[in-house]
Amino acid sequence: MEFRIDKELIRSIVTLATVIEAKDPYTGGHTWRVSQYAIKLGEKIGLSEDELFIVHLGGLVHDIGKIGINDAILLKPGPLTDDEYDVMKQHPNIGLSLISSHPLFPILKDSVFLHHERFDGRGYPNKEIPPNLSRIAMITSIADAFDAMTSNRPYRNGMPVEKALLILEDEKGKQFDNDLTSVFIDLCINGDLDHILGHCGDDRLLMTCSQCGPIIAPTSKHGEGDHITCPACHGDYIMQRLEGNMKVEFSGNLDNAYVPLVDEDTVNSIVLNLPNQINLT
Ligand SMILES: [Fe+2]
Structure with a gap:
C-alpha cells in the first residue's frame, strides 16, 4: 500500500512532540536520541529507506501520550510510587487514542503504542509478542531503554554505558529481541553511537x-x-x-520562568528530507 507523506502533517506532529518533551524537565533530547539510536540500528540491519523513515518519525513521536499524564507525576523530582507508575504506564494508550484518527496513524502506531512491550510478552500495555510486536517497535524499545538507562535524572545519575550494555546483554530474549540487541551492542562498542550519547541534537x-x-x-x-x-x-x-x-x-537567579520551546532542529531533521510517499507492507 502506498502512503503519501504530507510534509505539513509531519511538521505539526513532530513540533508538538518536541514541545511535550520540553515540558518534561528530565528528558532533554530523549526523543532525538531515541530516533538516532533507532536509525543507526535500522541502518545496520538493512532496513529500507521507507522503514528508516518510519523509525525516525516514530522515535521522535513515541512518547506523545505523555501529554495526558498529570504534571504531579510527569514532573515529580524523584522515583514514582507503584500507583504513580501505573498512571505513567498509561502513556502508550493515551498516545494511541491521540493518534487513532490522525492521518499518520498507520506509520506511527507501532512506535507510539508498542515501545514498552517486551519480546517475552511481559511488557505493557498489551503484553504483545512477535509478530504483533513488530521489528520497528522492538528497535524503538531498545533505543528507548538504552537512553533511559544512560541518561541522568535529578535523583540519580545515568549508569555507565558498560553497565547498560551488560543489562541489554542479560535481557536478550527477555525484554529485547536477541539479534537486534546484539547488533545494537556492537554498534555501541564500536563507537558508532558516541555522537548521540549525551547529546540533544547534532553537535549539541x-x-x-x-x-x-x-x-x-x-x-x-x-x-x-x-x-x-x-x-x-x-x-x-x-x-x-x-x-x-x-x-x-x-547567573545566580533561581526564579526564571520556564517556557517549553519547539526544537526546530529536531523538526527540520525529519522535515527537510521527506520522501514523497512510502510503501507500507
Ligand atoms: Fe515511553
Whole structure:
C-alpha cells in the first residue's frame, strides 16, 4: 500500500512532540536520541529507506501520550510510587487514542503504542509478542531503554554505558529481541553511537545544571550570551563559549520562568528530507 507523506502533517506532529518533551524537565533530547539510536540500528540491519523513515518519525513521536499524564507525576523530582507508575504506564494508550484518527496513524502506531512491550510478552500495555510486536517497535524499545538507562535524572545519575550494555546483554530474549540487541551492542562498542550519547541534537551536548543535574538541552537558537533556563529548578544560565565548546554559567537567579520551546532542529531533521510517499507492507 502506498502512503503519501504530507510534509505539513509531519511538521505539526513532530513540533508538538518536541514541545511535550520540553515540558518534561528530565528528558532533554530523549526523543532525538531515541530516533538516532533507532536509525543507526535500522541502518545496520538493512532496513529500507521507507522503514528508516518510519523509525525516525516514530522515535521522535513515541512518547506523545505523555501529554495526558498529570504534571504531579510527569514532573515529580524523584522515583514514582507503584500507583504513580501505573498512571505513567498509561502513556502508550493515551498516545494511541491521540493518534487513532490522525492521518499518520498507520506509520506511527507501532512506535507510539508498542515501545514498552517486551519480546517475552511481559511488557505493557498489551503484553504483545512477535509478530504483533513488530521489528520497528522492538528497535524503538531498545533505543528507548538504552537512553533511559544512560541518561541522568535529578535523583540519580545515568549508569555507565558498560553497565547498560551488560543489562541489554542479560535481557536478550527477555525484554529485547536477541539479534537486534546484539547488533545494537556492537554498534555501541564500536563507537558508532558516541555522537548521540549525551547529546540533544547534532553537535549539541546536554549541559550541566550546577544546581540540580545535567538536564539543560540547548536548541540551536541558543548562542553565546543567550540566557537559558533549567527546566527542573528554573535556574538562569548564560551560554558561553569556552575553549571552542559551548558551556552554561549559572547567573545566580533561581526564579526564571520556564517556557517549553519547539526544537526546530529536531523538526527540520525529519522535515527537510521527506520522501514523497512510502510503501507500507
Ligand atoms: Fe515511553
